[in-house]
Amino acid sequence: MLNHPNQTIMKTLLLTNLFLLFSFFSGNPEQEFKRYGIKSGIIEYELSGAQSGKETVYFDDWGYREAKYSETELSFGGFSQKTKTITILEGKMIYSIDLATNTGTKMENPMFAGFEGDDMQQMGEQMMKQLGGEKTGTETILDKTCDVWEIKQMGSKTSVWKSIPLKTEVNMGMQMSITAVSIEEVDVPQEKLKIPEGITFKEGADLSEMMKKLKGGN
Numbered sequence: 001m002l003n004h005p006n007q008t009i010m011k012t013l014l015l016t017n018l019f020l021l022f023s024f025f026s027g028n029p030e031q032e033f034k035r036y037g038i039k040s041g042i043i044e045y046e047l048s049g050a051q052s053g054k055e056t057v058y059f060d061d062w063g064y065r066e067a068k069y070s071e072t073e074l075s076f077g078g079f080s081q082k083t084k085t086i087t088i089l090e091g092k093m094i095y096s097i098d099l100a101t102n103t104g105t106k107m108e109n110p111m112f113a114g115f116e117g118d119d120m121q122q123m124g125e126q127m128m129k130q131l132g133g134e135k136t137g138t139e140t141i142l143d144k145t146c147d148v149w150e151i152k153q154m155g156s157k158t159s160v161w162k163s164i165p166l167k168t169e170v171n172m173g174m175q176m177s178i179t180a181v182s183i184e185e186v187d188v189p190q191e192k193l194k195i196p197e198g199i200t201f202k203e204g205a206d207l208s209e210m211m212k213k214l215k216g217g218n
Contacts, residue, residue, distance in 0.1 A: 034062040034063065035059075035062060035063025035064065035066075035163060036059065036062055036063040036162055036163050036164050037161075037162025037163055037164070038062075038162055038164075038185050039060070039061070039062055039185075040059060040060040040061070040185070040186065040187055040188050041058075041059060041183060041184055041185045041186060041188070042056065042057070042058055042183070042184045042186060042188060043056070043057040043059075043164070043166075043180050043182070043183045043184075044056055044180065044181050044182040044183075045057070045178050045179060045180050045181065046178070046179055046181050047072055047176070047177070047178045048176075048177050048179075049174070049175040049176040049177050050074060050075060050076045050174040050175060050176050051072050051073070051074045051075075051176045052072065052073050052075075053070065053071050053072030053073055054070075054071055054072075055068055055069065055070045055071075055072075055178065056068070056069045057069075058188045058189070058192040058193060059188065060187075060188045060190075060193060063089075063163070064089075064090075064091055065088075065089065065090055065091075065193050066088070066089040066193070067086060067087070067088045067089075067192050067193050068086065068087040068088075069085075069086055069192075070083065070084070070085045070086070070087070071083075071084050072085075076174050077174075083098070083100070084098075084099045084100055085097060085098055085099060086099065086196070088193065088195055089109070090193075092108055092109050093106060093107070093108060093109070094106070094107050094108070094109055094204075095195055095201070096204065097195070097196065097199055099196075102196075102198055102199055102200065103199065103200050103201075103202075104199050104200070104201045104202075105201065105202055105203065105204030106201045106202075106203065106204055107203065107204035128149055128151075131151050131154070132151045132152065132153050132154065133149050133150065133151045134149070134150060135147055135148065135149055136148050136149070136150045136157075139159045139167070141159055141161070141166040141167055141179070141180060142166065142180060142181075142182070142183055144161040144162075144166060144183070145161065146159035146160055146161045146166055146167070147159070147160050147161075148160075154170075154172060155170055155171035155172045156168065156169065156170045156171075156172075157169045164183075165178075166179070166180040166183070167179045167180065
């Protein structure tokens with residue numbers, strides 16, 4: 001009975017985290033890897049709609065290393081779930097950790113398949129366009145001028161500054177939004193970027209296949 005809501009939830013959650021998988025900033029071609037246009041920082045987000053709560057993102061090395069700490073509650077069609085998680089991006093690997101169970105999944109970032117240095121910006125934009133995305137204008141958030149990307153058939157809109165998503169809105173049968181309420185260009189405490197001890201990992205889903213399904217609307 002929960003199959004349809006669960007499919008909607010999974011699609012919506014993947015869309016709200018889409019910019020974790022790739023970015024548009026290639027920067028200086030002499031640099032090996034840059035996801036973001038600033039070297040390090042801390043971003044606080046608020047979530048509202050079907051999923052409420054807060055997230056804090058720490059990143060370093062131009063986004064090569066990143067950790068997102070989330071405390072959220074998802075409510076949809078009689079379904080309700082509270083979560084406390086950490087998502088860590090370490091180069092080509094993504095680690096998702098459930099702090100309630102001390103378990104997690106690890107998977108490869110599909111954008112690293114065929115990655116060739118300064119081609120990353122082009123790859124990111126091509127991926128967005130393949131999903132039906134297009135630039136539709138600009139928006140100012142926290143005094144930052146953002147490019148707005150929309151994927152209309154998926155009901156999503158994301159405002160991006162220096163390849164950092166500052167606001168994402170999704171409406172796929174359920175409405176969700178995540179908005180940055182503060183951003184600091186500061187050195188990040190390195191312990192925030194480390195995987196906690198005592199976590200049992202298993203292999204996660206194939207994100208390439210999940211994005212293909214999103215593209216196909218299945």
